[in-house]
Amino acid sequence: MICLVTGASSGIGHATALELLSAGHVVYAAARRLERMEDLRAAGAHTVAMDVTDETATERVVRTILEEQHRIDVLVNNAGVALHGAVEDVPLKRARELFEVNLFGAARLAQLVLPSMRAQRSGTIVNVSSIGGEIALPLGAWYYASKHGLEAFSDTLRQEVGRFGIDVVVVQPGLIATEIQDGSAAEMRELSGQGPYATLAEAMAARTETSNAQRHRLSDPSVVARTVRTAVETDRPKTRYVTGYMGKLLLRLNRLLSDRRFDKVATRGLDG
Numbered sequence: 001m002i003c004l005v006t007g008a009s010s011g012i013g014h015a016t017a018l019e020l021l022s023a024g025h026v027v028y029a030a031a032r033r034l035e036r037m038e039d040l041r042a043a044g045a046h047t048v049a050m051d052v053t054d055e056t057a058t059e060r061v062v063r064t065i066l067e068e069q070h071r072i073d074v075l076v077n078n079a080g081v082a083l084h085g086a087v088e089d090v091p092l093k094r095a096r097e098l099f100e101v102n103l104f105g106a107a108r109l110a111q112l113v114l115p116s117m118r119a120q121r122s123g124t125i126v127n128v129s130s131i132g133g134e135i136a137l138p139l140g141a142w143y144y145a146s147k148h149g150l151e152a153f154s155d156t157l158r159q160e161v162g163r164f165g166i167d168v169v170v171v172q173p174g175l176i177a178t179e180i181q182d183g184s185a186a187e188m189r190e191l192s193g194q195g196p197y198a199t200l201a202e203a204m205a206a207r208t209e210t211s212n213a214q215r216h217r218l219s220d221p222s223v224v225a226r227t228v229r230t231a232v233e234t235d236r237p238k239t240r241y242v243t244g245y246m247g248k249l250l251l252r253l254n255r256l257l258s259d260r261r262f263d264k265v266a267t268r269g270l271d272g
Contacts, residue, residue, distance in 0.1 A: 001026070001074050003020050003232070004062070004072060005030065006030050006031070006109065007078040007079030008029035008030055008037060008078070011179055015220075016225040019228065020228075021040075028047075029046065034048075052079045058105075066116055072116055077125065077150075080101060080128070081101050082098075082180050082181065083098045086201070090142060094142075098146055102146035103150050103153065110157060118164045118166070125157070125168045126169045127150055127170050128173070129150050130172060131247050132147045134151070134172070134254055135250060139201065167236075167237050169232075169239065169240070170239065171227055171231065172243070172251070175217075176218055176245070182212070186205075189205050203270040203271075223244050
């Protein structure tokens with residue numbers, strides 16, 4: 001299969017590109033940082049520089065793949081960023097920038113690959129969400145909103161394109177050892193560490209630092225990569241795959257508990 005994987009310079013995207021390569025698929029690995037994909041190129045991937053928020057770049061990459069391979073079978077929308085701070089504190093400009101990557105970038109790529117997938121009457125679009133596509137925690141409103149949005153977008157898209165033989169799959173990673181959380185504690189303190197949410201910000205930052213210090217407990221990105229491979233190689237994939245440390249447990253809690261009871265669990269120990 002001909003696969004396009006975004007956000008392939010690190011973390012889940014990098015692991016997914018390697019996993020699909022190892023399975024014998026043709027992989028176009030896309031990311032802003034081309035120099036960080038040298039090992040993917042050496043492993044046989046076509047590495048391309050692409051910012052998912054740049055429509056000219058995304059159009060160029062999709063056009064190049066179609067010219068070289070004459071089809072696209074799989075799109076893995078993995079590129080994503082995080083943003084941490086209280087709703088009252090986060091500048092809307094930064095929130096909009098996050099949505100451009102996490103939602104609109106994925107949506108534009110889906111638009112670009114759909115004509116060829118419709119023509120071939122087959123294809124799989126995998127949108128890498130998060131357990132944060134269903135749950136929410138303090139100081140992450142914009143990230144969680146973007147993932148909730150990506151999941152609703154995926155559900156509607158699935159309903160629209162299934163008639164053309166195209167599958168739309170949501171992958172919901174749990175707690176994964178990636179770079180996306182590396183600067184989150186500092187960001188919480190920067191944006192919310194001095195005002196009315198300072199106590200909450202410090203508690204959340206400390207919790208995040210504890211989690212980062214115990215990365216051995218988190219799932220490796222390869223766990224998610226194997227899930228993506230399962231989804232794209234299955235004739236009739238599930239609409240959602242939960243994978244990784246604490247993923248199923250946290251989603252089960254969210255589904256079983258009332259909103260207020262889940263709020264209590266999520267915020268326990270954060271008020272000093």
